[in-house]
Amino acid sequence: xxxxxxxxxxxxxxxxxxxxxxxxxxxxxxxxxxxxxxxxxxxxxxxxxxxxxxxxxxxxxxxxxxxxxxxxxxxxxxxxxxxxxxxxxxxxxxxxxxxxxxxxxxxxxxxxxxxxxxxxxxxxxxxxxxxxxxxxxxxxxxxxxxxxxxxxxxxxxxxxxxxxxxxxxxxxxxxxxxxxxxxxxxxxxxxxxxxxxxxxxxxxxxxxxxxxxxxxxxxxxxxxxxxxxxxxx
Amino acid sequence: xxxxxxxxxxxxxxxxxxxxxxxxxxxxxxxxxxxxxxxxxxxxxxxxxxxxxxxxxxxxxxxxxxxxxxxxxxxxxxxxxxxxxxxxxxxxxxxxxxxxxxxxxxxxxxxxxxxxxxxxxxxxxxxxxxxxxxxxxxxxxxxxxxxxxxxxxxxxxxxxxxxxxxxxxxxxxxxxxxxxxxxxxxxxxxxxxxxxxxxxxxxxxxxxxxxxxxxxxxxxxxxxxxxxxxxxxxxxxxxxxxxxxxxxxxxxxxxxxxxxxxxxxxxxxxxxxxxxxxxxxxxxxxxxxxxxxxx
Numbered sequence: 001x002x003x004x005x006x007x008x009x010x011x012x013x014x015x016x017x018x019x020x021x022x023x024x025x026x027x028x029x030x031x032x033x034x035x036x037x038x039x040x041x042x043x044x045x046x047x048x049x050x051x052x053x054x055x056x057x058x059x060x061x062x063x064x065x066x067x068x069x070x071x072x073x074x075x076x077x078x079x080x081x082x083x084x085x086x087x088x089x090x091x092x093x094x095x096x097x098x099x100x101x102x103x104x105x106x107x108x109x110x111x112x113x114x115x116x117x118x119x120x121x122x123x124x125x126x127x128x129x130x131x132x133x134x135x136x137x138x139x140x141x142x143x144x145x146x147x148x149x150x151x152x153x154x155x156x157x158x159x160x161x162x163x164x165x166x167x168x169x170x171x172x173x174x175x176x177x178x179x180x181x182x183x184x185x186x187x188x189x190x191x192x193x194x195x196x197x198x199x200x201x202x203x204x205x206x207x208x209x210x211x212x213x214x215x216x217x218x219x220x221x222x223x224x225x226x227x228x229x230x231x232x233x
Numbered sequence: 234x235x236x237x238x239x240x241x242x243x244x245x246x247x248x249x250x251x252x253x254x255x256x257x258x259x260x261x262x263x264x265x266x267x268x269x270x271x272x273x274x275x276x277x278x279x280x281x282x283x284x285x286x287x288x289x290x291x292x293x294x295x296x297x298x299x300x301x302x303x304x305x306x307x308x309x310x311x312x313x314x315x316x317x318x319x320x321x322x323x324x325x326x327x328x329x330x331x332x333x334x335x336x337x338x339x340x341x342x343x344x345x346x347x348x349x350x351x352x353x354x355x356x357x358x359x360x361x362x363x364x365x366x367x368x369x370x371x372x373x374x375x376x377x378x379x380x381x382x383x384x385x386x387x388x389x390x391x392x393x394x395x396x397x398x399x400x401x402x403x404x405x406x407x408x409x410x411x412x413x414x415x416x417x418x419x420x421x422x423x424x425x426x427x428x429x430x431x432x433x434x435x436x437x438x439x440x441x442x443x444x445x446x447x448x449x450x451x452x453x454x455x456x457x458x459x460x461x462x463x464x465x466x467x468x469x470x471x472x473x474x475x476x477x478x479x480x481x482x483x484x485x486x487x488x489x490x491x492x493x494x495x496x497x498x499x500x501x502x503x504x505x506x507x508x509x510x511x512x513x514x515x516x517x518x519x520x521x522x523x524x525x526x527x528x
Contacts, residue, residue: 098414
């Protein structure tokens with residue numbers, strides 16, 4: 001579904017991603033692991049069109065390189081950015097509306113919103129409140145729901161568990177695993193390697209903008225290198 | 234008492250014009266990060282729109298529509314021609330661009346139309362005053378208040394109840410994420426400029442209605458004041474821009490009405506002195522803008 005070849009992402013003088021090759025197949029959950037600054041977020045930013053990228057990003061046989069974020073969104077790819085980045089001064093309802101505003105015609109927007117409010121009951125309770133008043137976990141739910149409003153076929157999730165209480169982290173990972181059942185393909189960036197490998201089909205390990213290791217989720221979790229580097233403790 | 238009420242009405246009507254102009258600056262600034270110093274020229278274009286429309290006897294209501302359309306068209310044109318190519322420029326680059334656009338337009342008005350003021354005759358009904366029982370109030374100040382209220386109300390409805398209005402409020406907080414939602418950046422920016430054009434057009438009509446003429450420099454002074462108003466309010470916030478506009482209008486009218494004749498020529502110095510005092514006490518303005526970029 002997604003095939004990345006020789007991807008480089010550059011911010012000014014800094015080359016954050018130095019030539020990545022990886023693939024994500026239809027229906028998979030694939031995770032990118034790595035330490036802070038390894039280039040995980042930059043990789044997602046490059047795919048979503050937020051950062052200038054070179055190389056090849058093929059999504060369903062179309063090259064995404066050079067497209068603007070708004071064009072990529074319309075090709076059914078959604079990014080839930082690191083730090084959630086909900087619109088704090090807008091209500092939950094308005095955040096959801098913007099997520100799906102360009103992707104629906106007629107009543108299908110209302111149907112999708114209803115689906116989201118059923119999937120995330122807390123958002124129904126908070127529907128008329130400003131997003132800035134929500135707790136971190138609630139904001140993460142809103143950020144994911146907002147991405148899902150566009151009915152993406154590929155969802156890019158950047159650190160969805162960052163800064164959340166353990167109980168909420170469980171909920172977020174359960175939810176991500178559940179999205180796969182709905183037929184959404186997921187590329188997941190996480191610091192929490194244990195949890196990510198637990199739900200992922202496959203994983204890649206990034207060090208300094210390059211892939212150093214790849215494999216099936218369970219195999220990676222067992223590998224000495226990953227255990228030493230990311231699963232220590 | 235009557236004097237007091239008349240001054241109050243003057244303050245609200247002048248403050249309203251400043252509020253409309255400051256809002257126009259703030260709407261664009263909140264989304265593009267640009268202080269558009271060519272905003273005054275949008276006013277001037279609208280003034281000439283009134284002049285030509287009334288000149289071919291189109292009647293005032295249609296002339297007002299023509300004026301607003303002229304300002305919107307000019308706003309969209311300068312966005313497309315001057316600012317869009319500069320989208321990635323830094324603050325200084327944008328500022329210089331807006332100065333350049335402002336100067337170019339002024340020269341075009343001077344050489345293409347006339348350096349002198351052109352009379353814009355208003356219907357005689359506007360010149361009178363209305364007896365409200367407790368006070369005689371001029372028609373034009375009343376009209377200003379009504380027009381300001383309608384414009385502010387309309388803008389509020391637009392921002393709250395349309396998708397593009399909601400997207401504009403979101404873009405003021407985090408433009409990149411708005412684009413991630415598939416909402417085209419160019420459209421959001423163009424609508425912001427169009428809105429600033431509408432507000433400049435309404436303000437231009439109210440300004441010309443009081444003065445009866447239009448000249449190439451017409452927009453310069455009011456937009457300078459609107460800039461001051463936007464700063465007082467807390468740059469970039471829309472509520473702040475409105476508050477700043479009214480505060481400035483009240484200060485000016487109060488100084489005009491109550492300063493002794495001997496120091497009246499220094500009115501603006503007093504007004505700006507108070508503005509400085511406000512900014513010393515509240516450096517981020519009366520209602521600081523919310524720009525919660527990243528959590």
